[in-house]
Amino acid sequence: MAEEPVIRAEGLSVRFGARTVFKDVTFDVRRGEIFVILGGSGCGKSTLLKTLIGLVPLAAGRAWLLGEEIAAAGDEARRALLRRIGVMWQSGALFGSMTLTENVELPIEEHTGLPRPARSMLARAKLGLVGLGDAAGRLPAEISGGMAKRAGIARAMALDPPLLFLDEPSAGLDPITSAGLDKLIVEIARETGTTFVVVTHELQSILAIGDRCIMLDKEAQGMIAEGDPKRLREDSTHPTVRAFFRREAA
Numbered sequence: 449m450a451e452e453p454v455i456r457a458e459g460l461s462v463r464f465g466a467r468t469v470f471k472d473v474t475f476d477v478r479r480g481e482i483f484v485i486l487g488g489s490g491c492g493k494s495t496l497l498k499t500l501i502g503l504v505p506l507a508a509g510r511a512w513l514l515g516e517e518i519a520a521a522g523d524e525a526r527r528a529l530l531r532r533i534g535v536m537w538q539s540g541a542l543f544g545s546m547t548l549t550e551n552v553e554l555p556i557e558e559h560t561g562l563p564r565p566a567r568s569m570l571a572r573a574k575l576g577l578v579g580l581g582d583a584a585g586r587l588p589a590e591i592s593g594g595m596a597k598r599a600g601i602a603r604a605m606a607l608d609p610p611l612l613f614l615d616e617p618s619a620g621l622d623p624i625t626s627a628g629l630d631k632l633i634v635e636i637a638r639e640t641g642t643t644f645v646v647v648t649h650e651l652q653s654i655l656a657i658g659d660r661c662i663m664l665d666k667e668a669q670g671m672i673a674e675g676d677p678k679r680l681r682e683d684s685t686h687p688t689v690r691a692f693f694r695r696e697a698a
């Protein structure tokens with residue numbers, strides 16, 4: 449029997465008022481893979497992440513995370529599930545008045561009864577993992593944008609979640625820093641078996657890290673492609689998908 453997927457999404461639809469953002473979105477995410485959600489601005493990528501973790505209600509469809517249907521889970525089960533998921537939000541700023549260590553400690557404090565010294569030891573270990581061991585005592589204003597992204601990943605990883613969501617981790621970074629971040633994500637995935645769901649529209653990143661992807665489209669109000677990004681680049685006949693992967697005007 450095939451292993452149960454880490455995420456199962458079946459016919460997801462989301463509406464805000466009278467406006468449908470997307471409908472009939474169906475996909476599976478397998479254990480240990482880097483799954484990319486791509487598409488133009490406003491097509492619903494961030495909304496899809498929020499829907500998956502139960503922050504935005506579904507108009508239709510069902511979603512399971514780590515075997516649990518979040519919309520049907522009670523408060524306790526939901527909290528337990530969220531503890532097993534790490535999220536780096538698109539706007540996911542660090543708290544400016546707290547050091548990097550204190551920022552990474554936050555989810556540990558919220559979800560565990562660990563004493564302060566143990567929390568900060570764990571936090572510093574996570575910062576070390578993303579190459580920020582030496583910057584642990586700095587404030588967010590004292591580090592670069594790329595370092596802040598890595599600190600955000602460290603915070604999302606604080607509780608060793610088997611599933612990590614990253615919403616545009618490399619947006620606004622220079623290509624070299626962005627490539628470094630891609631390398632880090634691949635290393636974490638391969639070394640820890642963590643499953644990643646990454647929202648990005650950076651073609652280089654998608655081709656470098658994505659095992660599989662789905663592409664959403666605003667006009668189509670849903671998915672227009674699914675599969676291995678390298679195959680999509682070669683084989684897709686959908687004009688928007690081709691345009692994206694081949695950098696052509698549609």
Ligand SMILES: Nc1ncnc2c1ncn2[C@@H]1O[C@H](COP(=O)(O)OP(=O)(O)OP(=O)(O)O)[C@@H](O)[C@H]1O
Nearest residue numbers: 464465469487488489490491492493494495496538
């Ligand atoms: N809480 C909300 N209430 C009403 N409309 C919303 C809400 N959240 C998102 N939207 C709308 O849903 C659409 C999709 O937004 P979303 O943030 O998911 O797009 P996105 O694909 O992540 O875009 P970007 O690439 O710019 O981050 C947008 O038109 C947005 O204005």
Ligand SMILES: [Mg+2]
Nearest residue numbers: 493494495538
């Ligand atoms: Mg977004």
